[in-house]
Amino acid sequence: MSAALLIAPLKMLVSVLGTGVLPPGATTALGQAQTTLGTAADESTRTVAAVDAGWHGAGGDAASSTAKTLASADSAVGQAGVDVATTIESAAGHVRTANTALNALVDSFVSAASAVPAIATPAGLATLVPLALDHIARGVQVVQTAQTELEADTAALGRHNAPAEVTGVSRNGAQSAAVGGEGTKIVLPDGSTVYAPNERAATAVRAALSVQGTPYVWGGTSTDGFDCSGFTQWAYQQAGVDLPRLAQDQDTAGYAVSQSDLMPGDLAVWSGHVAMYAGNGQYVETGGDPVGITPLYTNNAGQSFEGFYRPHT
Structure with missing residues (x-):
């Protein structure tokens, strides 16, 4: 039995976990969402002011309500984009930290194994097997810690699930049947x-x-x-x-x-x-x-x- 075979489970953990390195620009658009959608929200707010000043009656009220809804939605989604980008980067950081710790454990075992003479002998295996088990157990603890951290990141992302549509309003200004008189x-x-x-x-x-x-x-x-x-x-x-x-x-x-x-x-x-x-x-x-x-x-x-x-x- 070789040292590589003994530490194979730890190397498998490294492979399954991944590196946590994000592609270049992976969160750029999300991070800029607040600025981009903030501009749209400002435009909707100006629309509200213009409608309130010059358009009175049921139609004006509906148009003003639509613009207010869009401004609110744009602001909320923009902030959510920044939060999601931060969470993704946090999750990637947790994976990178765990990856570094697992690779350090692999290197530690390989270094220790190289100092053991006659690895394939019963005496050599008696030294290496407990050492490998200890390193693997420590690797499992690293993965469990990362899993707990990633579950928290997943829960944070879940808070930003968006409805399929903004209630009562669409981007072209049309409103749902409820606004048309029902409800x-x-x-x-x-x-x-x-x-x-x-x-x-x-x-x-x-x-x-x-x-x-x-x-x-x-x-x-x-x-x-x-x-x-x-x-x-x-x-x-x-x-x-x-x-x-x-x-x-x-x-x-x-x-x-x-x-x-x-x-x-x-x-x-x-x-x-x-x-x-x-x-x-x-x-x-x-x-x-x-x-x-x-x-x-x-x-x-x-x-x-x-x-x-x-x-x-």
């Missing part, structure tokens, strides 16, 4: 306008938004403190709709909708968490933090995503 209008804290499928869903969203800052309390179901499902249950109770108490059961009170069809009041359900969609790519939720607005996401560390659901109202 119930809601004004979000950032001043943008969205449309819930009906008055009860709108009431639930308004109730949820009205208690931002309420602390997270495990098992909480009142304005003294909420947990995630206690919060969504309470919000819908204000609209006269009863939801099950547990997060993983609240999908049974509604029907599944696709991400592209999300409307305010819809619920995002995981195996142990639930959030309410507020519109414009945002949730209003609590889950360890006080009630607040967060970007839409579907990855939630350690939990399986069950889907989006619209409660029966």
Whole structure:
């Protein structure tokens, strides 16, 4: 048995992990997204001012709302691009660090093996086998550490999942059927306008938004403190709709909708968490933090995503 064969599992770990070296310019466009989309957001903001100054009535209100939505979306996506670029570079750095550590272990074993006389003899193997096992175990620890770091990076990326479309608006200025008269209008804290499928869903969203800052309390179901499902249950109770108490059961009170069809009041359900969609790519939720607005996401560390659901109202 040769020293190379003994250390082969460690070399395999090096090969599978990769180098962590990104291609030139891999994150450049993402890193510049905030500047690029910031220009678009500024243009939309100027459009809002022009519309508000010279176009009155329902059509003007709709056009102004569209421009506000686009400005908000451009700003959010631009910041998300920078965050994603930073996360990708962080993940690549974790892989590079692990790769360097694994190669150092390989070199360490090869150096130690070269000092052992008569490697193929029982005495030589008695020295090398424990040494190889120790180096391999240390290599596994390196990979496990990298895996934990990469899981955190993956969770960070998941926070920037975007809806398939901006609620109620498209780039050519056309708005969804809800804006055309169907649905119930809601004004979000950032001043943008969205449309819930009906008055009860709108009431639930308004109730949820009205208690931002309420602390997270495990098992909480009142304005003294909420947990995630206690919060969504309470919000819908204000609209006269009863939801099950547990997060993983609240999908049974509604029907599944696709991400592209999300409307305010819809619920995002995981195996142990639930959030309410507020519109414009945002949730209003609590889950360890006080009630607040967060970007839409579907990855939630350690939990399986069950889907989006619209409660029966």
